[in-house]
Amino acid sequence: MSEYDRIGIIFCDPPSGYTPVDLSDLIIFVRDNLKIPVIIDQPRYLFSDFHVLMETIRHHRLTSVILAGIRPERFRQIVRTAMTKLGYQAESVVIADFGDTWCVYESQVQNVYELLERVHSQVVDKRHQSSHIQQDTIVIGAGIAGIQASLEIANAGLKVYLIEKSGTIGGHMAKFDKTFPTLDCAACILTPKMVEVGQHPLIELMTCSEVVAVNGTPGHYKVTVRQSPRWVDVKSCIGCGTCSEKCPVKVSSEFDEGTTMRKAIYMPFPQAVPNKYLIDGEACRFIQEGKCGVCVKVCPVTGCINLYEVPREIEIEAGNIIVANGFKPFQASRIDRFGYGKYPNVLTSLEFERLINAAGPTGGEITFRTTDKKGNSVFVNDSGKPQKIGIIHCVGSRDENFNPYCSKVCCMYSLKLAHLVREKLPSAEIFEYFIDMRAFGKGYEEFYCRIQDEGVRMIRGKTARVDQIDGHLHLRTEDIIAGRMLEQDMDMIILSIGLEPADDQKKLSDILGIDVDEYGWFKAVRYEIDPVRTNRPGIWIAGVCQGPKDIPDSVVQASAAAAGVLQSIMSDRLTDSEVFPLTYMIN
């Protein structure tokens, strides 16, 4: 600390209504222990005359001010103004709030001493602290938000570690057929970005990986990543698919939402990045029982498949972490009166999304779900075409019994699904049962009107139940606008399921030390003006993990998080308010 670098403490006058306290002990304590100048404010003295305040600070040659007392927050602005006028940073004003009760209880005095010592040492530390920030960034979750954030940072020329739990990047967006309201092909937008991530020299993609521990300080995080085995070497695999062809184990495909089957050694989907095979450890017979090993025998590349691979832990140093772990779709079977899981042709929106996709189980044909000889539910091409399709909105959302919040995307994707049905089955009757139609974005309302014009029937009223009667799905809804009860028979029901925080959200919040809100979404400290910043400096959030949002919003937030990261790296410091809180309270 140079001679000109001086910290001073100002004891503020208590607000009216508080008994003035004898500060003499405190002054002696500060002089003896902290050895810094003490300024005592008199009523209507220091803060009522800006000139006097400036003169006082100048007289003591202070470069940092600790404002102490009962609710000293009141004077922060005026002191800040004075300090900036004197050429110092606004962050040089630090609050030490004694709380409301310290003067009432004698026992609080010791706490006040501790508080002042703590604040003082923080201010001193700040001057000595190296402000150099680790330049690498970790992005958790490789959905559209994670991909966008990684590309933004990597394209700026900085190293990114992209950590993905599953075997491929892409997330939920990869499963979608079209995006609303423009009806762009989702894969056509997403796959180029995925490929870019896969080929980017500055992005180190880590699939099958999870963050298990975060240590270190803001700007210098030490992140432990646990990489589960893929059992297939990403570098040497040529993606020929021979292993998958010969693999004897069949399980339902996560990517196709269970509408198709895949092998135990598989590629999640043809456009997966990395475009390499991996083994599902829970399904593989060799890993579970020690028998089989066919894939190793047929693999043309020696040493590519290693069935004895074990998980490993890697430690990465990073200055910033962007969390973009996405969401979990609402489990429709939790509402048993809709009959999901009981009646085969009650589908979730994600299942339907796969069904209608040209790469889906039927090549894009809308058919009925039937049961095959082995008891698996399958979609087969010759099972006929549904002629009456009902789409039920708000399944699990806006419901106090499940999630009280609006999932924001369901109205729009339901309209989109209605349009896709209309395209494929022009003669089908399509009904949408909604509580409120929330078409809030640019071009969304127009999209809603367009779908109405296409002859999709909009019915205001929450469907209460679905029963299967004589092979038809019988549903009961109150048609509120027409003022009558509707009892209709449908061929197929689509449940517009809402979004929920991912399963590992709570665990992740504990590991990262960031807050979640009442529903379990990550909390932005000030969502309105800073929607990507968490309570922990250097940890940013993007995408649905912060709250339900659609693709454009997720992308926007991802770019904003990237901007925050880049700002911290370019300025070589995290904003003062992050590493260095400006208000301290008695514990």
Next chain:
Amino acid sequence: MISRVDPEFKQELHKYGLREWNECFHCGNCTAICPLTKDDNLFPRRGIRLAQMGLKKQLVSSVDPWLCYYCGECTETCPRNANPGELMMVLRRYLTSCYDWTGISRLFYTRKIWELAAIILIALGVIISFLVFLPPSPDLFSKPQAFINEQGGVMINSLANGISASRFVQLIEYGDLLMAILVAGFLISNIFHMFYRVILSDRNLKFPFYSYFTEFWSLIYNFVTQARFSKCDNRTYWIGHLLVMTGYTIMFTLIVAFLKEFQIEEIKPWYHWQRLLGYYSTFGILFFLIYTFIGRIRKTDLKMQFSHPSDWMFIVLLFFTAVTGILIHIFRVSGLPAATYFTYLIHLAFLVPMIVIEVPFSKWSHLAYRPFAVYFDRLRRAGQNRQSIVELTPAI
């Protein structure tokens, strides 16, 4: 049609036990989940809408609340925890007070102290007039054998001092008659008031006159079987309700219309039809009472979660009436004349207020309003007058 909106209506409904109600965002789940709604019978949501908007006139002219039997499914599945089932209950209380032209019902529902005072006053009146007109015989304690008949039972009509058995029954019958006239007078005029509000005041409603007769069967059918109730999921509640209704009606008919045959000196053998009917009623009433007492105290069953004072008043009065009735029977059979006399007195002190207060002015009146509501509803349907329904449909 001019609609008057009363923004203060919510405050009024609070007195009838209303809790949450602004929670409702009109998704229509309650109407759709209800096993009883059909076509344009859109309860409970329409009732909530009318209540929210304070459309009192439309509310009073609608019979929807009476068509609901509170199975609780709407409340259970309501996405806003707005408790539509309870609102229907509140509206039934409100409608009861609206149908009652004297205003007594409103007073009892909104100020529980009045109901209590009325009950105590009537009970005291019964006790005093009983002691004045039928004073206890001084021989009750000194010579109890004098009141025992050859079967060893108490001769119930000879317990009063210097009053012959036939005179005793006659006096009680006069009392019965007075009570019946009073209660029936109020109840019938209230039903007529209901008829006026629901059917007559609706000028757009036109249906053929013969419908009054062709639809009349629904009144009888629904009164006897409570068939609509059986459509609700909880069958036990329906059976309990049916038991208490039939038990109560049988008892009421016996003591009002057939007192001379029912209250006689000799004790009939246990298999006699009178005793069997009495036992059936006792069982029915007790079964229902135990079921509701447990339900209202445990509060696990949605429909019994919130108890208005009037709910308690009714089951407590019925409980004491039933218990004293059983005690009379026991004391009679065991040959205890003094105990019989005084229990009889207490029995009347509970029975009379229960009937006078509860039947025309409070909870018991639903015994009449419910079947009449079904009847009126069918009359309205007979008109097939869509226009009135459109007018009832709230604007969104």
